[in-house]
Amino acid sequence: MLLKRILADKANGLWMITSLVTILALPLVIGTGLYLKASPLFDQQSFFSLVFSADWAPSEGRFGFRPYITGSLYVTLLSFLFTLPVCLLSAIYLTQFSSQWLIRTMHPVIDVLAGLPSVIYGVWGVLIVVPLVAGNIAPAFGTSSAGYSILSGGIVLAIMCIPYILNMLIEVFRTVPAGLIEASLSMGATRWESVKHVVIRGNYPGIISAYGLGIAKAFGETIAVMMVVGNVVKVSGNPFDAAYPLPALIANNYGEMLSIPMYDSALMFAAFLLLIIILIFNMIFRYLIHKTRKQ
Template sequence: MHFRRRIVDKISGFWMVTTMVTILLMPVIIGVGLYIKAQPLFEHNSVWDLISSSDWSPSKGKFGFWPFIAGSLYVTIFSFLFAAPICLFAAIHLTQFSSKRLVQIMYPVIDVLAGLPSVIYGVWGILVIVPLVSNFLAPIFNTSSSGYSIFAGGIVLSVMCIPYMLNMLIEVFNTVPVGLKEAALSLGATQWESVKHVVIRKSYPGIISAFGLGIAKAFGETIAVMMVVGNSVMSSHNPFDAGYPLPALIANNYGEMMSIPMYDSALMFAALLLLVIILAINLVFRYFIHKTQKQ
């Protein structure tokens, strides 16, 4: 009996370690897998050329990723500009000003917003944002637009990032000791002043990290952006024109990638690029968040 229990313990312990190590090695395995696939591409081009060149003609064997990286950056910056202020103020309201009841209502709201699949956001974008941009916003800025544009992509993406950033900001603000705020209030500061000078200043690294992680999330989002962004290489810097972000490039061309030589390597390189950029951002900012939580 005793013997059997020890054997079971050994086997299960072994399985637990194996799963743990496998999960932790996953980014490395994914990176290596994608690198092996992208390998043929490096024989003719240097990595720097691939990233900085703008010449994209797969049939001639020329792969310049810059237009797509720029498209991704452009959409991401727009989404950040819309989402960041809303998240910051909503998080301040929920952690400092609001009643308990509103917080109770907000948690399921954030949950559902975070849980909605990106394709649903895409459908909503096509139904609401695209017409809004083409009929209403573009005329204000004196341009014409089909609506399928960088701007529309940015709006849809910002809504998708809000629950993600908001959750982290709420956690960050909750780690600020109540005593600090009370000290400010007892010195005669108004509520808002104590938020401005104490809460925000105290959680500065956390706020930056939450924003950084939100940007990383926006950078890798695929389907929703692809549905509203127009998917043609940017010809100007006008945000009301179509763009072509990196994830959309991968998702859109999977059908033809086996028919043109090196095309599959190029797309796997794009995936590898996404992985490296997003993992790097995540590792840096997660580090700050973990540090603030430990304090």
């Protein structure tokens, strides 16, 4: 009887540790797999020419990822600019100024919105944002646009990331001890001054990591962006032009990638690049969060 229990314990211990190691080894396995698949590419072109060249001709074996990387960066940057004021001010309002009722109803709603699939946001983008950009925003700036543009991608991404970032910011601001704010108020500071000096200044790492993780999420987002950004290969500074972000490149071309030599390696290289960039981002900002939590 005792032996049976001990054996069960040992077997189970083995199962537990194998599962945990499997999950933890996942990024390493994914990274290695993608790298091996992409490695034939390095024989032809150096890493730098892959990343910085804008010469994209798969059928002739020339792969320059610059249009895709700049496209991704541009869309992500725009979405960051849109989310920056909205999330910060809303999080402050919800945690510091609003009634308890509002935050108690909004928190679950934000949670649900953060869980909505990205394709839903894409549908909304096609329905509302694209016509809006083509019909109203572009003419207001004196240009014309098809609507499927970097700006649309940025707006849709921003809307997608807002619940995600807002959620984290609310968590961060909620941990500020009420005593600190009360101390600041009793010194004669106004409510806003207390927020500025205690809530914001005291939580720089938390705020930065919330936005950092939001940016990482936006950078890797595929379907929603792909639906509204137009998918045209070119390097352009005009937000009303179409672009072709990195994830969209992978998603759009898996069908033909086996028919052109090296094309599959190039796409796996794109996935590898995404993985590395986002993993680095996540590790930095998660580290900031973990460090502040320990204090």
